[in-house]
Amino acid sequence: MRIQAAESIRTEDACVHSNLADRPAPTKTAETGVPDGAGANVAAAAPMLSGAEITIQALIDEGVEYVFGYPGGAVLHIYDALFQRGDAIKHVLVRHEQGATHAADGYARATGKCGVCLVTSGPGATNAVTGIATAHLDSIPMVVITGQVPTPVIGSDAFQEVDTVGITRPCVKHNFLVKRLEDLALTIRKAFFIAQSGRPGPVVVDIPKDVTDPNIKVPYVYPRDLSIRSYNPAKRGHLGQIRKAVEAMLDAKRPIFYTGGGAILDDAAAPLTELVRALGFPITSTLMGLGAYPMTDKQFVGMLGMHGTYEANMAMHETDCLIAIGARFDDRVTGKIEHFCPHAEIIHVDVDPSSISKNVKVQVPIVGPVGSVVTDMLGVLRESGGRPDQTALAAWWKQIDEWRSIDCMRYDRSSPMIKPQFAVETLYKVTDGDLFLTSDVGQHQMFAAQFYPFDKPRRWINSGGLGTMGFGLPAAMGVQLGHPDAQVACISGEASILMCIQEMATCKQYSLPIKVVLLNNGYMGMVRQWQEFFYESRYAHSYVDALPDFVALAQSFGHVGMRVEKPDQLEAAMREAFAMKDRFVFLDVIVDPSENVYPMICAGKGHHEMELPPTMSERELA
Amino acid sequence: MRHIISMLVENESGALSRIAGLFSARGYNIESLTVAATDEPSLSRMTLVTRGNDDIVEQIKKQLNKLIDVVKLQDLSEGEHIEREMMLIKLKAAGPDREELKRLTEIFRAKIIDVTEASYIVELTGASRKLDAFIEAAPEGLITEVVRSGPTGILRGAKGLTL
Numbered sequence A: 001m002r003i004q005a006a007e008s009i010r011t012e013d014a015c016v017h018s019n020l021a022d023r024p025a026p027t028k029t030a031e032t033g034v035p036d037g038a039g040a041n042v043a044a045a046a047p048m049l050s051g052a053e054i055t056i057q058a059l060i061d062e063g064v065e066y067v068f069g070y071p072g073g074a075v076l077h078i079y080d081a082l083f084q085r086g087d088a089i090k091h092v093l094v095r096h097e098q099g100a101t102h103a104a105d106g107y108a109r110a111t112g113k114c115g116v117c118l119v120t121s122g123p124g125a126t127n128a129v130t131g132i133a134t135a136h137l138d139s140i141p142m143v144v145i146t147g148q149v150p151t152p153v154i155g156s157d158a159f160q161e162v163d164t165v166g167i168t169r170p171c172v173k174h175n176f177l178v179k180r181l182e183d184l185a186l187t188i189r190k191a192f193f194i195a196q197s198g199r200p201g202p203v204v205v206d207i208p209k210d211v212t213d214p215n216i217k218v219p220y221v222y223p224r225d226l227s228i229r230s231y232n233p234a235k236r237g238h239l240g241q242i243r244k245a246v247e248a249m250l251d252a253k254r255p256i257f258y259t260g261g262g263a264i265l266d267d268a269a270a271p272l273t274e275l276v277r278a279l280g281f282p283i284t285s286t287l288m289g290l291g292a293y294p295m296t297d298k299q300f301v302g303m304l305g306m307h308g309t310y311e312a313n314m315a316m317h318e319t320d321c322l323i324a325i326g327a328r329f330d331d332r333v334t335g336k337i338e339h340f341c342p343h344a345e346i347i348h349v350d351v352d353p354s355s356i357s358k359n360v361k362v363q364v365p366i367v368g369p370v371g372s373v374v375t376d377m378l379g380v381l382r383e384s385g386g387r388p389d390q391t392a393l394a395a396w397w398k399q400i401d402e403w404r405s406i407d408c409m410r411y412d413r414s415s416p417m418i419k420p421q422f423a424v425e426t427l428y429k430v431t432d433g434d435l436f437l438t439s440d441v442g443q444h445q446m447f448a449a450q451f452y453p454f455d456k457p458r459r460w461i462n463s464g465g466l467g468t469m470g471f472g473l474p475a476a477m478g479v480q481l482g483h484p485d486a487q488v489a490c491i492s493g494e495a496s497i498l499m500c501i502q503e504m505a506t507c508k509q510y511s512l513p514i515k516v517v518l519l520n521n522g523y524m525g526m527v528r529q530w531q532e533f534f535y536e537s538r539y540a541h542s543y544v545d546a547l548p549d550f551v552a553l554a555q556s557f558g559h560v561g562m563r564v565e566k567p568d569q570l571e572a573a574m575r576e577a578f579a580m581k582d583r584f585v586f587l588d589v590i591v592d593p594s595e596n597v598y599p600m601i602c603a604g605k606g607h608h609e610m611e612l613p614p615t616m617s618e619r620e621l622a
Numbered sequence B: 001m002r003h004i005i006s007m008l009v010e011n012e013s014g015a016l017s018r019i020a021g022l023f024s025a026r027g028y029n030i031e032s033l034t035v036a037a038t039d040e041p042s043l044s045r046m047t048l049v050t051r052g053n054d055d056i057v058e059q060i061k062k063q064l065n066k067l068i069d070v071v072k073l074q075d076l077s078e079g080e081h082i083e084r085e086m087m088l089i090k091l092k093a094a095g096p097d098r099e100e101l102k103r104l105t106e107i108f109r110a111k112i113i114d115v116t117e118a119s120y121i122v123e124l125t126g127a128s129r130k131l132d133a134f135i136e137a138a139p140e141g142l143i144t145e146v147v148r149s150g151p152t153g154i155l156r157g158a159k160g161l162t163l
Helices: A002-021 A040-045 A051-061 A073-084 A097-111 A123-137 A164-171 A181-196 A239-251 A261-265 A269-279 A310-318 A370-384 A390-404 A420-430 A443-451 A472-482 A494-509 A525-534 A550-556 A567-579 A616-621 B015-026 B054-066 B097-107 B128-137
Strands: A048-050 A066-069 A090-093 A115-119 A142-148 A174-177 A202-208 A217-219 A255-259 A283-285 A300-303 A321-325 A345-350 A364-367 A436-439 A488-493 A515-520 A560-564 A585-590 B002-010 B032-037 B043-051 B070-075 B081-092 B111-115 B119-126 B143-148 B152-155
Touching: A048 A051, A051 A073, A051 A181, A066 A097, A066 A472, A073 A115, A073 A142, A073 A202, A090 A494, A097 A115, A097 A123, A097 A142, A097 A472, A097 A494, A115 A123, A123 A142, A123 A164, A123 A202, A142 A181, A164 A174, A164 A202, A164 B015, A174 A181, A181 A202, A239 A321, A239 A345, A239 A364, A239 A370, A255 A269, A255 A310, A261 A269, A261 A370, A269 A370, A283 A310, A300 A310, A300 A443, A310 A390, A321 A370, A345 A370, A420 A443, A420 A488, A420 A515, A420 A567, A436 A443, A436 A472, A443 A488, A443 A515, A443 A525, A472 A488, A472 A494, A488 A494, A494 A515, A494 A550, A515 A550, A515 A567, A550 A560, A550 A585, A560 A567, A567 A585, B002 B015, B002 B054, B002 B152, B015 B032, B015 B043, B015 B054, B043 B152, B054 B070, B081 B097, B081 B128, B097 B111, B097 B119, B097 B128, B119 B128, B128 B143
Parallel strands: A066 A090, A066 A115, A115 A142, A142 A202, A174 A202, A255 A283, A255 A321, A283 A300, A321 A345, A345 A364, A436 A488, A488 A515, A515 A585, A560 A585
Antiparallel strands: A048 A217, B002 B043, B002 B070, B032 B043, B081 B119, B081 B143, B081 B152, B111 B119
16 A cells, blocks of 8 residues: 555656746756745755755654654655654654554653654554654654655645644644745654653654655754744743642641642652652552652552542542642542542643643642642642641541551462462562563553552653553554663563564564563453443453464564463563563463452442442452 | 633734633633734734633633733733623614614614615624623514624723733
8 A cells, every 4th residue: 555655646646746846936946056035045054955854854853762653654754754864763663653643652652852753644654643642642842754745735635645734633742734845844853842742742743745845955953942932831930829828738637649640741749749748648649740750758548539549539538628730630539529529629730721620629739740839849848837737637647547557459369260360460570670661551551550559750651541452562662762771571461462562573673672461361351340340241252262372473483482370380471571671582381260349439439439449259259 | 601702912823722722722711802903913802702601711811821922911801891792783773673772772872874775784882791782682582693792891990911
């Protein structure tokens, strides 16, 4: 299909040339080097570049290290320009455009830099949509360059034409269709600025093929300073509100911090940790916020929400002062809204004003970057010299410790089968807690969040908002490229992994020593769990009857494959896998197919109505 | 409650669909939307009528403001404002109905702008309620066609919605 593209576009190019030649502004100045029109002074100093060259040069000027992409007809000029720049920018050839977006996304999450993708028009762009939406829901900075059919044929249902800007509009922070070569450099600059500032997100830049014509050149100046009159994200929180928030914290008897992905995106881990420790308050986190505060610290009470800990959810229910930082009160976190934090005054810090009072009404809203607001809170706290009510706080901790003692994440450790929880605990042990862990979506994702305590931010990489199966493996590629010397693993299930399995070829091509830890239970585990709980165990299409031999599959891609079936062999196998520092290892771990994720807040229930794991005797009865 | 939201928007292709798309994607009501150029060529003025409780309207305004293309936004319903909508209405006008319709047109200070043996076209400008009232008052069965522009509006006083 993509080879055909080149054929059909050749004829289109001919008409594009004549069309552009009619225009007065950009001229074919390859020979003369001097453009007509205004700005001769600037132009004299500025190099003359084609649209394709501008695209690549702009990425270089943005400091882009990696572009994740897949060539095709509409981006051939850009790929040619990329080829001619040699090693100035590294291109990673994925095996499917979804892989490109997830890899760029994983790179962005793990490094804090902007992820970049380059894909062709039509199916290239539609394949990228899942990854764009994934990044959008988790607010990940990403610039996706999509090729488009030449401007004269836009709207004619041309070969490999889709309305990319239209299709992606609801799942991007912003998008652009560049119709004029003169606008290209500025548009790319804007895309990077928008993607990375305020509440980050993906930005699509759709570039028609004629705009990248190698024969049409304009002076290139990359705009360093940029202001967009309609876009001014908050730079600081309102000091009056911050004072009010600190007062509320000092007055609280049963306070709790609730932090989300925003704390990680804004690199607020250090001031957040300092503030939480200075106050001595308990802290819980959403799935997206894990690692912003050290999870092994005693003030951390575990994740909250649907599969959060009993102590975190009970504390949410009983708190009188909720300090929400970079979190968005998602339905998986709040449970039934009517039961959410019934006794609390709520402080909410978020850079996006539309996040505030969207799902839950808050009393002290603070719009601003999380890092700067938390730093200002620390400053105000120190200035005031105030201390929280220590007696009340001691009583609060006593209560929390009682909830903790219930041991809500207990599981059967004597099972002859490998329990998925045990597999995650073993992974933690083998990697000494020093790991970048990406995840797919389902039970394994929850088990990883529950049983692998991350002490640093940007270590836990998962699709929390969109819940995209297939995310884990390509995301791990981006993480590994961003941190070439770090241990990177992808925890997955046998259903999720197959959704982007083709990326094992990319891992081979770029020698990425990722370790895949597959919790293989033969089912779409989370679907099976819901069917067991809510559909009287009617397992409609959640069992995959024909699985590949994953060991042989990994080997066929040129990797190492291993299978483990017994708990007592697991640690040794994992050690062996992680000892292969320069190899991609696929570890197929056969786990108990009937294990469920506990504790759980069922749909329509509040934080105080958790289902706890069955006791030993209950399990025996079952 | 009904709100009239007035916006300055970048005069770029796609701005309109971003705004319309926001309402459909988030399930907000949109009663009418008018858009046209302003004296500043790079800006369009958009007037949007929506309904919802205070929380929903607050969210609508925040979501609109979040769009990169929206430069400035004002909820006209929050202050003293003037609202105008134009209607062109085609009426069957034959026999005794002609006189009746002429009287109605006078009462509403509307204008008959097209006449045939069997029809009138009436032009009427005012707040949307006034237009509703005219439609109510028109004798039953005589309305052939109603064309309404949707309301536009402006705040009273010296201050304007400018950059």
